């Protein structure tokens with residue numbers, strides 16, 4: 001009953017597993033995934 | 049019945065009324081003790097470094113400078129801080145949620161892994177086979193044991209996080225609390241979540257380096273290593289921020305009876321940390337050529353500002369909650385009457401208040417400025433960087449953790465402090481020293497003095513590079529500030545060790561107050577009275593003093609930010 005009345009934001013805040021997953025996914029996509037993609041696609045430097 | 053007498057596996061704290069399980073109490077104690085042991089190692093290294101960067105002294109030679117710099121970074125930023133955070137995780141899960149920790153065996157295993165990892169790392173650094181600094185950037189290569197030590201420590205910490213989440217799960221299942229977890233536990237959960245992400249990145253960076261060091265893999269790519277390492281290096285700083293803010297809220301209640309103004313907003317700010325603070329790690333790579341401008345701008349600007357917003361929310365709610373508490377006690381004179389009457393002689397309070405001031409005014413303002421792509425080009429790898437982070441992790445986190453210890457020792461070790469008047473001045477000595485050092489570093493950095501450099505003048509270099517004499521005076525300010533901070537730190541270590549091991553026992557009574565009787569009584573009354581019964585009245589307590597402080601803060605930020613753009617315009621003339 002009490003659960004039903006909860007605001008969706010409050011529900012998110014009380015769901016540590018969802019927060020854990022989101023907390024891992026956001027930096028993994030935005031920082032490391034995107035960054036790695038760029039670094040690994042760099043052409044070899046031509047040394048003089 | 050004496051409330052202190054144990055019923056098999058727990059006791060009821062006479063001061064807070066919390067249920068303290070002996071099992072978690074044990075792990076809080078041993079982690080805190082190890083934290084202080086490594087703080088001592090880091091402190092000895094710190095004074096040697098301060099006396100070397102003080103260009104008129106130059107105490108160490110170049111080999112030992114880099115060795116000791118490695119030792120200092122690892123012991124302070126990793127071992128001291130993380131051991132204390134592990135103690136906080138046990139407290140926030142077990143004690144605050146009124147439940148046993150999930151697994152005692154796991155807690156033992158993780159502790160042993162962390163201690164062994166730290167000892168191996170320190171041994172190999174002091175033996176001169178890992179002069180690679182904290183970052184161990186490829187192509188610098190350390191002895192394999194360096195990576196083994198750090199990885200052991202990190203996996204140990206990851207297991208503590210696992211134990212923490214499992215304890216939360218049990219507490220919820222057994223309904224040992226109702227509603228949402230307390231705010232301090234929510235802060236600790238934020239720290240634990242960020243720690244998991246940080247350690248994952250650490251493994252991705254350090255496992256290949258280890259394999260390379262034993263000859264099983266080719267040299268990792270330097271750019272990829274830097275990207276992954278900063279996923280560890282900066283995210284652990286966010287663990288520190290979350291834990292520190294949790295300590296601010298906890299200590300605000302303990303020392304002034306404050307209650308967070310609006311729990312939902314405070315929790316929302318922690319969610320912003322979880323989602324966005326981690327990608328701000330990108331500001332370390334602002335001058336790296338491999339990643340694109342789009343990647344840099346997205347990760348440092350838009351996302352980072354959401355995390356900064358979170359810090360600003362906490363920066364308002366913590367002092368505002370204190371202002372409300374003080375006004376409710378009757379300190380209503382003028383804008384700042386409540387501020388003057390705060391318990392400044394209580395080292396638990398003064399540490400935390402100074403921590404918030406130094407963190408916000410010096411660490412926060414310099415951090416946002418340095419994290420701006422255009423400005424970063426002037427400041428990258430100069431002394432402005434250690435100037436910034438000694439205000440965040442030292443003036444901010446370390447000082448807040450010191451304040452916590454002034455309550456942790458009586459509440460958990462159940463022993464009192466000796467030399468209480470020395471304890472009252474300790475936070476001020478440390479804060480003055482670290483502020484001087486941080487400003488000395490930052491200002492010397494504006495002259496271009498590089499960080500991580502034994503000889504600021506590059507004596508004997510083919511091209512003369514000497515700095516303006518003012519830069520050397522500022523390095524002197526760094527040195528003197530460093531000495532004062534070191535004395536403040538040694539005083540803290542001495543007081544805490546003497547109390548925790550040999551202090552007068554306080555088993556059957558309340559913890560002796562750090563405040564005078566009257567002020568403590570007012571705080572106790574406020575906590576006992578609760579906020580709910582005043583209902584509407586509480587809603588209407590305004591916080592004009594805090595608003596004024598916030599405006600001063602914003603003004604300082606604007607001036608500093610503008611000055612940096614102006615100096616960029618001087619250096620980089622564009623038509």
Ligand code: HEM
Nearest residue numbers: 094097098121124125181182434441442499500530533534
């Ligand atoms: C008595 C207090 C302290 C003093 C006097 C001190 C002094 C110094 C000095 C002089 C440097 C060298 C800067 C350079 O040449 O680039 C340094 C670096 C550093 N310090 Fe501290 N420090 C203190 C406390 C701490 C604490 C408590 C932490 C962390 C919680 C910390 C973290 C670091 C880190 C991460 C570095 C950079 C290491 C590197 O560049 O690899 N310091 N410190």
